[in-house]
Amino acid sequence: MVHPAAYDGGMLRAALLALSGDAPIGRHLRRWAEHSGWGRRLSGRFVAGLTLGDALAAVQQLNRQGLAASLDPLGEHVATRAAAAQAAEQAIAILDAIAAVRADATLSLKLSQLGLDVNSHGHDVDRDLAAAHLRRVLAAAARQGNVVCVDMEGSDYTAATLALVEQLHAEGLPVSTVVQAALRRTPADLERLLSQRIGVRLVKGAYREPAERAWQRKAAVDECYLRLMRRVLEAAPGLAAAPPGMTMGAATGVAIATHDERLIRAAVAYARQRGLAPAAFEFQLLYGIRRDLQRQLQAEGWRVRIYVPFGPAWYPYLMRRLAERPANLLFLLRNLGN
Ligand SMILES: Cc1cc2nc3c(=O)[nH]c(=O)nc-3n(C[C@H](O)[C@H](O)[C@H](O)COP(=O)(O)OP(=O)(O)OC[C@H]3O[C@@H](n4cnc5c(N)ncnc54)[C@H](O)[C@@H]3O)c2cc1C
Structure with a gap:
């Protein structure tokens, strides 16, 4: 926000x-x-608990209700190389655990968790450490037939995050990312991502941003979200295919991630108008927020994925x-x- x-x-x-x-x-x-x-x-x-076991239990319960999940091991802005390496190991362990219990779940990660901040002072980010860790995590996801979504952090990190996602996607690794409607740069970023057939989760944006980078009024953000949502849904059929080798869950390439019922209803109307199959895209909501709406969308036949954060941080x-x-x-x- x-x-x-x-x-x-x-x-x-x-x-x-x-x-x-x-x-x-x-x-x-x-x-x-x-x-x-x-x-x-x-x-x-x-938050779905402190441990991976807690989170997997929550995911399995969601799966039983027909809801897919994306596990988010909480943690951001790690300060040491050791902490970044540990976060990468944890991410690989989560992918292994998802495969072992055959959960319908993907993984969401932040690059500052994998060391994007290490050796830097916030603005001048260093990509190499995070790149090496993310490549390893994505290789594990590819082996498991899964996909990893790189969350979007504050705007100091946008350019570095997108560059890395684009680079690793070009290497054939199963990665998608997030675009924030609040940022003025997003329409151009979105076009570039879609032209490379990179999966996107559309959100409003959760960080405090300066006026030169982001719309400040809620009405302006909502209007931008609506425009981008239409664009994302137009592109959805071209991105609907699961990444190569993907076997489980069949995460779609395009996600409308919001709890804003007005925007969700606009997405439903637009998808119907364009004759989109429910499998062409998914709605995403956060664990514990608007559970009524989560169930309702699923009951109407739409694909719904719940973002499930867990961990002590x-x-x-x-x-x-x-x-x-x-x-x-x-x-x-x-x-x-x-
Ligand atoms: C799956 C998912 C992944 C996300 N990933 C990212 C990311 O990578 N980067 C990023 O910057 N942001 C991310 N976000 C957060 C997003 O940017 C917004 O900050 C957040 O979703 C709140 O905005 P909204 O779209 O729900 O709309 P709002 O206009 O904020 O809210 C609309 C309505 O939703 C309900 N609602 C919204 N938030 C809450 C809440 N916290 N508690 C209870 N009810 C609420 C209320 O009824 C509210 O009136 C993600 C959101 C989702 C759903």
């Missing part, structure tokens, strides 16, 4: 986003929250979810007593 001031409760949203970052107060709150029982209970609504993720809807804060506080 890029445009906190434009929403009702903008100050609270801006404060929550600031607390999700790396400022000293955010760091202190994070250390306290992630180690307290109170904090863990707080995160349970949006849940604090920045939770803060972004609270910033999107500060009413969640009230909901969580109320339920702490139960």
